[in-house]
Amino acid sequence: MKHRSLTGASALALAAALAAAPASAENVLRWTSQGDALTMDPHAQNEGPTISMNGQIYESLVTRDYNLALQPELATSWEGDLEGWTFTLRQGVKFHDGSDFTAEDVAFSFRRAQSGASDYKEQIKSIKDIEIIDDHTVRFVTDGPNPILPNEITSLFIMDSGWAKANNVEMPQDYAAKEETFAVRNANGTGPYRLASRAPDELTVMERNGEWWGWSEFPGNIDKIEYRPIKNAATRVAALLSGEVDFVLDPPLQDLPRIESTEGLGVSTVAQMRSIFFGMDLGSPELRSSDVKGKNPFADPKVRLAVNHALDKEAIKRVVMEGLSFPTGMITPPGVRGNTPENDAPYEFNVEAAKALLAEAGYPDGFSVTLDCPNDRYVNDEKICQAAVGMLARIGIKANLEAVSKSQHFPKIQNRQTDFYLLGWGVPTLDSHYVFAYLIDGEGSWNATGYSNPRVNEITDLIATEMDEEKRDALVAEAWDIVKAEAPYAPVHHQVIAWGISDGFEIPIGADDSFRPRFVVKK
Amino acid sequence: MLAFILRRLAQSVLVMAVVSVISFSLFNFVGDPVNNMVGQDATRERRAEIRLELGLDDPILVQYARFVGNILSGDFGISYRIKQPVDDLILERLPATLELVFVSAIIALVFGISLGVYTGIRRDSWISRLVLSSSLIGVSLPTFIIGIGLIYLFAVHLRWLPSSGRGGVVDLGFWKTSLLTVDGWRSIILPAITLSLFQLTLILRLVRAEMLEVMRTDYIKFARARGLSERSINFVHALRNTLVPVVTIIGLNIGGLIAFSVITETVFQWPGTGLMFIQAVDFVDVPIMAAYLVFVALLFVVINLIVDILYFVIDPRIRMGGS
Numbered sequence: 001m002k003h004r005s006l007t008g009a010s011a012l013a014l015a016a017a018l019a020a021a022p023a024s025a026e027n028v029l030r031w032t033s034q035g036d037a038l039t040m041d042p043h044a045q046n047e048g049p050t051i052s053m054n055g056q057i058y059e060s061l062v063t064r065d066y067n068l069a070l071q072p073e074l075a076t077s078w079e080g081d082l083e084g085w086t087f088t089l090r091q092g093v094k095f096h097d098g099s100d101f102t103a104e105d106v107a108f109s110f111r112r113a114q115s116g117a118s119d120y121k122e123q124i125k126s127i128k129d130i131e132i133i134d135d136h137t138v139r140f141v142t143d144g145p146n147p148i149l150p151n152e153i154t155s156l157f158i159m160d161s162g163w164a165k166a167n168n169v170e171m172p173q174d175y176a177a178k179e180e181t182f183a184v185r186n187a188n189g190t191g192p193y194r195l196a197s198r199a200p201d202e203l204t205v206m207e208r209n210g211e212w213w214g215w216s217e218f219p220g221n222i223d224k225i226e227y228r229p230i231k232n233a234a235t236r237v238a239a240l241l242s243g244e245v246d247f248v249l250d251p252p253l254q255d256l257p258r259i260e261s262t263e264g265l266g267v268s269t270v271a272q273m274r275s276i277f278f279g280m281d282l283g284s285p286e287l288r289s290s291d292v293k294g295k296n297p298f299a300d301p302k303v304r305l306a307v308n309h310a311l312d313k314e315a316i317k318r319v320v321m322e323g324l325s326f327p328t329g330m331i332t333p334p335g336v337r338g339n340t341p342e343n344d345a346p347y348e349f350n351v352e353a354a355k356a357l358l359a360e361a362g363y364p365d366g367f368s369v370t371l372d373c374p375n376d377r378y379v380n381d382e383k384i385c386q387a388a389v390g391m392l393a394r395i396g397i398k399a400n401l402e403a404v405s406k407s408q409h410f411p412k413i414q415n416r417q418t419d420f421y422l423l424g425w426g427v428p429t430l431d432s433h434y435v436f437a438y439l440i441d442g443e444g445s446w447n448a449t450g451y452s453n454p455r456v457n458e459i460t461d462l463i464a465t466e467m468d469e470e471k472r473d474a475l476v477a478e479a480w481d482i483v484k485a486e487a488p489y490a491p492v493h494h495q496v497i498a499w500g501i502s503d504g505f506e507i508p509i510g511a512d513d514s515f516r517p518r519f520v521v522k523k
Numbered sequence: 524m525l526a527f528i529l530r531r532l533a534q535s536v537l538v539m540a541v542v543s544v545i546s547f548s549l550f551n552f553v554g555d556p557v558n559n560m561v562g563q564d565a566t567r568e569r570r571a572e573i574r575l576e577l578g579l580d581d582p583i584l585v586q587y588a589r590f591v592g593n594i595l596s597g598d599f600g601i602s603y604r605i606k607q608p609v610d611d612l613i614l615e616r617l618p619a620t621l622e623l624v625f626v627s628a629i630i631a632l633v634f635g636i637s638l639g640v641y642t643g644i645r646r647d648s649w650i651s652r653l654v655l656s657s658s659l660i661g662v663s664l665p666t667f668i669i670g671i672g673l674i675y676l677f678a679v680h681l682r683w684l685p686s687s688g689r690g691g692v693v694d695l696g697f698w699k700t701s702l703l704t705v706d707g708w709r710s711i712i713l714p715a716i717t718l719s720l721f722q723l724t725l726i727l728r729l730v731r732a733e734m735l736e737v738m739r740t741d742y743i744k745f746a747r748a749r750g751l752s753e754r755s756i757n758f759v760h761a762l763r764n765t766l767v768p769v770v771t772i773i774g775l776n777i778g779g780l781i782a783f784s785v786i787t788e789t790v791f792q793w794p795g796t797g798l799m800f801i802q803a804v805d806f807v808d809v810p811i812m813a814a815y816l817v818f819v820a821l822l823f824v825v826i827n828l829i830v831d832i833l834y835f836v837i838d839p840r841i842r843m844g845g846s
Contacts, residue, residue, distance in 0.1 A: 039606050046562025122564040173606055175560065176576045178598065180607045200605045201802065202689070202794045230687055230792045231802065234671050238686040242678045376805070407554025407807045414558070414567070426563075438564065445567050 026223045027522040029505065031515070032236055033249035036201050036229040041183040042157035043112055044172040046119040051155045052514040056206055056225070057096075058157035058189035061087050061106065062150045066510040066519060068273070068335060068430060070150060074101065074158055074190065082145045082467065089136040093213055095160040096187075096194040103132040108161035108170075110140070117174045123152050145465045147472065151429040163188045192218075192518045193225060203228050206517075218518040225517055240265065240500050247507055248500040249515060253322045253379065259500040268509040269324060272497045274426040276378055277331045278311075278371075278388065278490040279413070280304055283450015287419045289370035289400070292363070298419070302361040304487040308347035309354035310395045311388060311490055320383045325493035329484065331425060331439060333494040335511060338432030338476040343484050346491070354395045366396020372421040373401060374409040379495055385422055388492075413448045421448065424495070428512070432476045436460040440483060451488035455479075531831050535824040542820040547587045547813060555579075556603050556807035590813055600810035604803065609814045613796060618698050619689055620788070620795030624780045626702075626711055627719035632773070635723045639730025640762055646735065654727070661724030666783075670717040670790035677713060685710050687792040714791040718784055722776055729772060733765035771830065778826045782819045 037053035038045045055063075061075035075087040093101040107130045113120040114127070126149065129141040142149065164170050169183040187195045192214060193206035206225040228245065230236040237255045240248045241262055251259060251267075260267050280298040281287065287296050297303045313327030329346045332339055358366060373385035382403045389399045399420065412418040423446070427434050438444045441460045442452025459479040466472040483489075501507050506521040557573050574580050578589065593600065599609035638658075642651040660669075678686035691706025692699050701707030737743060738761060746756050785797035792798065796815060803811035 036605075038604060041606075044606070045560075046564070119562050119565065121569070122562070122566060174576075175573055175601075175603070177601055178608075180601065180611075184606045199794070200607070201798065228688055228792070231798070232687075232790050232792065235674060235687045235790055235792060238671075238674045238679050242682055242686050244678070244686055405554055405805070407556065407559060407805075409554075410558040411555040414570070434564075446563070 027221055028224045028226060029222045029247065029517070029520060029522070030226045030228070030245045031247035031249065032228050032230045032239055032245045034229065034231055034233070034236070036204070036227075039173070039184045040187045040195065040198065041169070041172055041181070042159060042187075042189075043109075043118045043120050044183075046123070046155075048513060053204070053227070054157055054187070054189075055155065055191070055514065056193045056517055057187045057191045057195055058159070059191045060154055060156050060158065061089075062154055064154050064510075064512070066508040066516055068511050070154070074106070078150055080145075080147065080149065080467070084139055084141040085146070085149050086133070086137065086139045089138065090213060091136055093190050094211055095163065095190050096209060097160070097163060099160055099162055101158070101160075101190050102135045103138045104135075105158055105161050106130075106138045107132055108164065109158045110156070112159065112164070112170065112172065113156055116171045118172045120156055124156065126152075145467045147463075147465070147467050147469075148429055148431050148433065151431055155428065157189065159183075160188055192220065196224075201229055214518060220518040220520050221522055222517055222520050237500070240502075243502075246502040246505050247515075249513065251498060251500040253324055253498070256322065256324075256498055256500070264503050266501055266503055267498055268501055268507070269496050269498045270509045270511050271326055271333060271335070272426075272495040272513060273333055273335060273428075273430065273511050274378075274424050274495045275328060275331050275333050276325075276381075276384065276422065276424045276492045276495060278307070278492065279418075279421050279423055279447075279449045280307065280488065280490065281416075281419045281448060281450055282488060283452070284419075287369055288417075289419050290367050292367045297361070297363055297367050297369075300361040301486055302357045303363065304490070305347070306354040306357035306361070306395060307392065307397070308487055308490045309350045309357065310391050310397070311347075311492065312349045312391055313346045313492055314349065315391075316384055316387050316492060320380050320387050321493070321496075324379075324496040324498060326496070327493045328491045330480070331489050331491050332427055332432060332435045336427045336430050336432060336435070337473070338435075338480055340477065340480070343480050347487075351394055358395055358397075363396070366398060368398040368400065369420050370418075371399040371401050372409060372412055372418045373403045374406045374422065375403040377406040377409070378422075378424045381422060381424075384492060413446060416448045416450070418448055426512075432480070433460070433463050436463070436479060440479075440488070449488040451486070453482060453486065456482055527835055528832060531828055535828055538824055539817070539820055543591070543813075543817050544587060546816040546820075547590065548583055550807075550809050550812065551583060553804065553809075553812075554807050556809060559806050560603055594814075594817070599814045602803070602808055602811050604806040604808040604811070609810045612799065612811065613814060613818060615699075616794060616796045616799050618700065619793060620781060620784055620797060622700060622702055623711060623714055623718060623784060623788070623793060623795060624777065626715040627722070627780060628773070628777060630715055630719040631722035631726055634719075635726025636730055636762075636769070639727045640734060640757065642727070643731040643734025643738070644757055646731075655731075658724045658727055661720040666717060666721070666786045667790055669720060670714070670787060673713045673717060674790075684713055686713075687790075689794055714787050714793050717790070718780060718787040722773075722780065725772065725776070726769060729769055730762075730765055733768065734761060737761045737764050774826060774830050774833075778819075778823045781822060 035049050037050040038047060042054045042058050059073045061073060063071050063073040065071050074090050076090050078085055078087045089103060095101060110130050113124060126142045126146040127140045128143045131139040133139055167182040169181050173181045185198050192209055192212045194209045196205040196207045198204045204227040208223045230239060233252045236248055237251050239245045256267050259265050282298040284296055286294060317323060317325045317327055327346045328344050330339055330343050334344060371385055373382055375382040385401050385403060389401050392399045413421055413423060425439060437460055438446045440447060440456055442457050456479045459475045463472050463475050497509060497513050499509050504523055506523060508519045510516060557570050561570060578586060601608055602612060638654050642654055645651050674686045677684045688710060689701050690710040691704030692701045693703045701711060743756060743761060746760050784795060785801055788795045788797035789801050799811060800815045
């Protein structure tokens with residue numbers, strides 16, 4: 001070990017000597033993950049790694065810390081009422097190019113995010129009008145009351161209106177565009193780091209923005225961040241083991257023991273804001289892939305409960321997930337408003353009860369159905385499905401596994417062309433409304449179950465505008481109780497995030513898998 | 524001669540057309556790009572809008588005709604994934620692939636020919652046996668395993684070489700090279716070895732077999748009888764006569780090296796066209812996939828054309844049959 005760290009040090013010294021003489025006291029953090037940001041345009045792509053990368057350069061009005069608590073960023077305070085929200089902006093903030101940050105930039109950025117090819121239209125669709133009260137006060141007039149607007153804008157980054165105009169990027173790039181826009185590879189934010197260089201899929205370098213308003217409030221002491229995406233998981237782990245990177249965001253589960261046992265490296269874990277579950281098509285008159293004709297077995301709640309009781313969530317955790325998952329009875333994790341310990345408790349694993357329920361429903365010998373599963377989206381997704389196939393076979397349900405890439409799997413769900421499927425759902429707003437609106441409401445765009453309960457649909461609408469927290473929480477609880485009893489979904493677990501980190505750094509792990517360098521300390 | 528070349532050219536164009544139609548129709552089975560292009564909360568309407576904008580719902584023949592029309596007017600489209608023009612992307616990443624292929628071809632040639640000659644002449648020595656049995660590794664182990672094995676040995680365990688990436692890149696303006704710096708060479712060694720192993724084994728075995736054959740011929744016996752030195756017999760008389768089939772194979776395999784650098788580049792995060800293609804497949808980035816496949820097809824067609832013309836020049840029998 002000693003010998004290794006010595007060669008590592010001498011290699012570093014050599015590399016330093018070869019490079020163009022960097023300042024000796026500079027704190028550099030080198031890190032990697034699977035996928036690079038898709039673009040530096042902050043409104044073009046609503047996607048995890050892109051948001052995480054842009055969040056180092058750009059800032060939003062309200063942000064989240066690594067515990068996912070709401071924190072002021074470019075706004076210092078905010079106040080909601082029945083017609084909208086008023087934000088007081090931080091004073092004395094400058095963009096990386098030196099221009100001042102004002103209410104005009106906020107209005108510009110929100111309008112940009114509502115326009116053309118923006119991928120953020122849905123998140124801020126409640127904003128009807130944007131009023132500039134003065135240089136440091138902005139008011140968003142909403143379409144009726146919106147209790148969770150601050151939750152919805154934590155990744156809505158603010159651009160400089162002057163810079164956007166000067167570089168002709170007043171709109172996000174259109175898909176039918178013939179040319180790349182300036183904002184794809186260039187950035188000008190107010191954040192703690194400025195973009196020094198960018199070669200997509202190769203190397204992105206960020207440098208500390210010494211002018212940033214927050215350095216007195218945050219512990220971070222990194223001067224330079226070098227990001228090298230490495231697509232192949234084994235190579236990624238090798239880069240950490242060999243000391244070429246200090247931090248791997250997404251090491252595969254099976255490599256964690258190896259990282260842990262290597263001197264100078266450690267693993268941090270945290271429960272992720274993403275739940276994994278099976279959906280059952282209960283709405284169609286007949287399943288497409290079943291040997292039961294003329295009726296739909298999943299239409300009977302007893303069958304859906306039987307599926308839930310047949311799944312051994314603890315075994316999946318132990319065997320498939322290497323112990324890193326939280327078995328659950330809900331499709332949304334703790335930390336999301338509306339998750340309660342009672343509903344989060346998994347449906348009991350009980351083969352006999354499951355068989356009895358199936359028999360009661362009129363399927364004593366079970367039935368066959370195709371199980372659609374992605375194989376490149378969630379942690380060990382295909383293995384979870386394989387395990388479930390075996391468990392369902394024990395109660396007579398013959399599930400035929402069809403594991404395909406996410407690009408083929410997700411269209412089946414969106415077009416409601418699947419009988420039985422695996423899906424994972426993350427909740428950026430940390431509020432149950434986001435789950436109901438997409439997965440449980442009868443019209444939800446990701447609800448392929450065909451489940452549509454009038455009372456739950458009504459509650460979904462009510463909580464969108466209910467400003468009284470107590471009343472709202474009661475409505476949310478009522479809806480979750482109905483869902484738990486009617487079981488359109490069979491929840492499996494909440495995912496766990498694991499980061500591989502060099503002992504030389506303190507990197508607090510975020511439950512949204514986002515890297516926040518303002519908290520990163522080189523020891 | 525002209526008629527022969529024209530006929531070959533016409534055939535090449537036909538091959539290109541067929542390859543591009545087949546590869547293009549395969550895109551239907553890769554999946555839906557739109558889901559990767561928008562966030563999970565995008566509405567159905569928004570998704571439909573993008574499909575319409577990109578013409579994804581048009582019949583495959585219409586899409587193909589549009590694709591060919593655009594290419595003929597020099598427009599390869601914009602990558603769905605990283606939003607940059609496809610022709611720029613390919614040109615930007617081609618140097619990395621070509622340098623990798625160049626270095627691995629050199630490794631394969633130098634070691635393949637010299638070891639082939641050695642094992643052909645000293646076929647009973649224990650070194651020959653060792654070389655031959657270990658060369659089996661080159662053909663039987665998948666590139667992926669070889670690459671990961673080399674990374675763990677030389678980068679993680681010994682820490683002599685970097686595990687991935689392309690270091691020490693110097694921008695010459697028209698070409699980004701990593702062959703001018705120590706760092707660049709350090710980073711190209713492992714991927715180049717990985718990529719070369721299969722070709723090296725092939726050349727080694729081919730040269731060895733040819734050598735064994737040639738050594739039995741009368742003119743070698745005659746050369747021996749004349750009292751020529753072993754060295755002169757082995758390298759001037761024997762080796763030269765083994766090279767004709769070897770050159771043919773090498774010519775064809777250069778195209779193969781470029782096309783099959785896909786896996787090596789993925790394992791080593793080598794920023795070339797192969798890695799770009801794999802990422803495009805993951806994302807269903809149709810403009811990149813289409814352009815890359817056409818590019819590779821063109822490469823093979825051009826190489827085959829050159830080889831055909833060379834045969835024509837070398838072998839009088841083809842010339843006579845062709846006229």
